[in-house]
Amino acid sequence: MRLVRYEWSKLARLPAFWGVLILCLAFNCLLIGSGVRWRWEWNEAASMTSGLGQRVDTDFLDGLRQQPLSEYRDHLLSAAEGMTDIYADYDLRSLVDYYTGYVKSSSGAAALMEHKYDRLAERVAHLSETGAAMDWYGGPVTQNVHQFLYGILMRAVLTEGAVLGMLSMLFLVGYENQQRTTAGVYASRTGRKLCRCKTLAGIIWSLAIYFLLAAVTLVVFLLLWDWSGIWGGSVSSQFNYIIDMLVRRPFFTWADFTVGSYLVSVIGLGGLLTVVFALLAAVCGTLVQNIYLSALVLTLLLCGGEAVQALCAQTGLWMGYALLTFQPVSVWLYVNGWFTELGLNAFVPWQETIATGLGLAVCGLGTALTLRRFGRKDVKT
Numbered sequence: 001m002r003l004v005r006y007e008w009s010k011l012a013r014l015p016a017f018w019g020v021l022i023l024c025l026a027f028n029c030l031l032i033g034s035g036v037r038w039r040w041e042w043n044e045a046a047s048m049t050s051g052l053g054q055r056v057d058t059d060f061l062d063g064l065r066q067q068p069l070s071e072y073r074d075h076l077l078s079a080a081e082g083m084t085d086i087y088a089d090y091d092l093r094s095l096v097d098y099y100t101g102y103v104k105s106s107s108g109a110a111a112l113m114e115h116k117y118d119r120l121a122e123r124v125a126h127l128s129e130t131g132a133a134m135d136w137y138g139g140p141v142t143q144n145v146h147q148f149l150y151g152i153l154m155r156a157v158l159t160e161g162a163v164l165g166m167l168s169m170l171f172l173v174g175y176e177n178q179q180r181t182t183a184g185v186y187a188s189r190t191g192r193k194l195c196r197c198k199t200l201a202g203i204i205w206s207l208a209i210y211f212l213l214a215a216v217t218l219v220v221f222l223l224l225w226d227w228s229g230i231w232g233g234s235v236s237s238q239f240n241y242i243i244d245m246l247v248r249r250p251f252f253t254w255a256d257f258t259v260g261s262y263l264v265s266v267i268g269l270g271g272l273l274t275v276v277f278a279l280l281a282a283v284c285g286t287l288v289q290n291i292y293l294s295a296l297v298l299t300l301l302l303c304g305g306e307a308v309q310a311l312c313a314q315t316g317l318w319m320g321y322a323l324l325t326f327q328p329v330s331v332w333l334y335v336n337g338w339f340t341e342l343g344l345n346a347f348v349p350w351q352e353t354i355a356t357g358l359g360l361a362v363c364g365l366g367t368a369l370t371l372r373r374f375g376r377k378d379v380k381t
Contacts, residue, residue: 003194003197003201004197004200004201004204007172007197007198007201007202007205008201008205010171010172010252011168011171011205013170014171014224016264017164017168021038021164021209021212021213022064022162024160024164025052025213025216025217027156027160028153028156028157028160028213028216028220029217029220030216031152031153031156032153032217032220032224034219035076035145035148035152036124038141038144038145038148039225041140041141042138042141042145042225042226043073044072045076045139045140046138046139046226046227046228046229046230047137047226048064048067048072048073048076049063049064049076049136049229050219050228050229051063051229052064052136052229053235054115054135054136054229054230054232054233055131055134055135055136056080056083056134056135056136057134057179058061061077061081061087062279064076064077064080064289065077067189069118074141075140076140078156079139079140079239080136080139081280083133083134083238084133085128085131085134086133086238086250087124087125087128087132087133087250088128089128090128090250092117092120092121092124094148095117095247095249095343096113096114096117098247099113099117099343099344100114102223103318103321103322103344103353104317104321105316106316106317106318106319108317108322108334109318109321109322110320110346111349112347114346115348116341116346116347116348116349117341119152119263119349120252120341120349121250123253123254124252126251126256126322127236130234130256132234132236132237132256133236133237133238133250134237135233135234135236135237136230136233136237137230137233137234137237137239137240137259138230138239139233139239140228140239142237142239142240143239143240143241144249145225146235146240146251146336147152147336148177149221150266150335150336150338152269153217154214154266154267154335154336155268155332155335155336156217157182157210157213157214157217158210158273158274158332159332160213160268161206161210161213161214161270161274162206162210162273162274162277162278162332163205163208164209164210164315165202165205165206165207165209165210165274165275165277165278166206166277166278166280166281166298167202167255167281167295168202168205168206168209168278168287169199169206169278169281169282169285170281170284170291170294170295170298171280171291172199172201172202172285173195173198173199173202173282173286173289173294174285174288174289174290174291174294177290177291178291190342193242195371196371197369197376199279199282199286199371201213202278202281203275203278203279203281203282204276206274206275206278207271207275208276210271210274211267211271212268214252214267214270225262225355227259230259230327230343231258231259231260232258232260233258233259234256234259235251235257235258235259235262236250236251236252236253236257237251238250240342242337242343244337244344244345245343245344249343251339251340251341252341253339254339254341254349254350255339257339259272260296262339265338265339266335266338266339269352269353269356270335270337272356272357272360273328273332273356273359274330275360276340276356276359277328278359279360279363279364279366279367280298280301280302280328280366281294281298282365282367282370283363283367283370284297284298284301286331286370286371287370287373302328302329303329305324305327305329306327306329306330306333308320308324309321309324309325309327311331312324322347325345325347325351325352325355325369326351326354326355326358326359327355328356328359329357330345331352331355331359334346334352335344338352339352339353351355
């Protein structure tokens with residue numbers, strides 16, 4: 001552990017790193033400020049429904065009617081009175097036909113898509129039984145705020161955490177080469193084992209930076225937005241939905257998530273995905289041993305995979321497209337729909353979770369193999 005702390009001290013003494021971290025936090029604050037057009041509506045709705053609970057029933061409506069008369073109160077009351085259980089008679093056939101129509105040229109991809117929506121039909125029935133659609137969440141402004149939080153703010157946090165984590169890992173594993181101390185440090189068997197400490201230090205550092213970014217950003221966000229009364233509501237409220245490829249679909253989730261548990265789950269999975277990116281950086285950095293060249297290789301690997309996925313979609317190679325949706329960059333792209341069926345961006349239930357688990361396994365194995373290889377190869381100065 002002493003060697004790990006020594007590696008951390010190298011990063012801690014980098015003024016540029018802390019400067020970039022502060023810039024990231026400042027950027028996130030600017031993003032939070034950009035949502036001011038929805039903040040008033042959200043906070044006003046939270047104030048009017050405070051203490052009424054999340055389930056829209058007779059008591060909820062009576063409580064809302066007792067609020068002082070205003071145009072916005074009437075707007076909220078009209079929305080609440082018009083709520084129905086949208087999951088009771090929801091027909092998935094239109095979604096199935098729409099998405100399988102895209103991938104019909106590949107029988108394997110079409111079969112996966114059909115199976116996914118067969119599983120989703122069970123979830124729709126369950127959501128109807130639990131009355132999830134009748135939860136208020138944040139009212140009519142829910143969709144805008146939910147997509148702002150996860151599609152903009154959490155995506156920014158995840159991007160910053162992943163990039164800083166990868167750069168930190170590349171800095172650590174390429175440090176000796178950069179300082180021209182490779183021959184002296186790696187000449188002994190004990191010195192070769194230092195790379196394991198560097199990798200461990202990089203993983204822990206990446207996680208710490210990601211959670212720091214998430215914690216500070218969300219604290220600022222929650223200081224300005226009133227979420228105090230909505231944590232226990234269902235995230236699958238009828239006011240929450242996704243618009244993808246001009247198709248609007250409810251926020252179907254593969255498990256029962258409250259607003260609070262969904263946020264915690266997204267943060268947790270984001271941490272695991274950050275580790276995947278850090279491990280991928282460790283593989284590139286250990287193989288190349290040059291900070292700048294390994295950063296270029298890593299960038300080409302990440303961007304190239306996404307480019308190949310887009311090419312597969314354009315050429316109709318849908319089975320290849322389906323396999324490439326499991327890559328880490330694809331998981332990152334759709335953070336605003338994690339734990340839902342994700343439309344054309346997922347071919348199996350819980351794909352973002354499975355893909356992250358596979359990424360940890362593959363990149364972890366790749367890191368172990370590259371470290372083993374590095375421990376046996378000749379030192380080059």
